[in-house]
Amino acid sequence: MNTLALMLAAAAPAATPEFNAAGELARVVFSLLGIIGLILAAGWLSRRMQRRHGMAGRRIRCVEAMAVGARDRVLLLDADGKRLLIGVGPGGMRTLHVYDGAPAEPVAIEQSATSPLPAFGELLARWKRSS
Numbered sequence: 001m002n003t004l005a006l007m008l009a010a011a012a013p014a015a016t017p018e019f020n021a022a023g024e025l026a027r028v029v030f031s032l033l034g035i036i037g038l039i040l041a042a043g044w045l046s047r048r049m050q051r052r053h054g055m056a057g058r059r060i061r062c063v064e065a066m067a068v069g070a071r072d073r074v075l076l077l078d079a080d081g082k083r084l085l086i087g088v089g090p091g092g093m094r095t096l097h098v099y100d101g102a103p104a105e106p107v108a109i110e111q112s113a114t115s116p117l118p119a120f121g122e123l124l125a126r127w128k129r130s131s
Contacts, residue, residue: 063083064076072089074096083099118126 059080061078062075063078066074068074068087069089072087075084075086075088077084077086084095085097085099087094087096
């Protein structure tokens with residue numbers, strides 16, 4: 001009888017463990033959140049490592065840049081208390097002008113004597129009255 005019991009036990013289906021859908025879903029969600037967190041942390045760390053450490057030691061600063069052609073630019077640089085106007089193009093760089101002394105303050109542009117354009121709401125009101 002002993003062998004018969006062993007044969008029946010071997011032929012019986014093995015007990016399958018219970019499947020917990022909520023637990024598996026929570027595990028997948030937390031794993032994805034962990035991976036996203038690692039990606040964000042790596043991006044933050046790489047930006048922090050590439051960041052320049054202050055501008056205190058810099059003596060040259062680009063004040064303004066303007067394109068004057070397809071491949072030509074004009075740069076206004078501030079270097080050791082002087083302002084330099086430099087032209088940059090495919091042929092190289094060239095100093096156009098050196099401004100001595102303190103940098104000039106921006107000049108306020110005066111409004112012209114012409115009347116300003118009416119607001120969009122006023123235009124709509126005029127159009128509505130005329131139709």
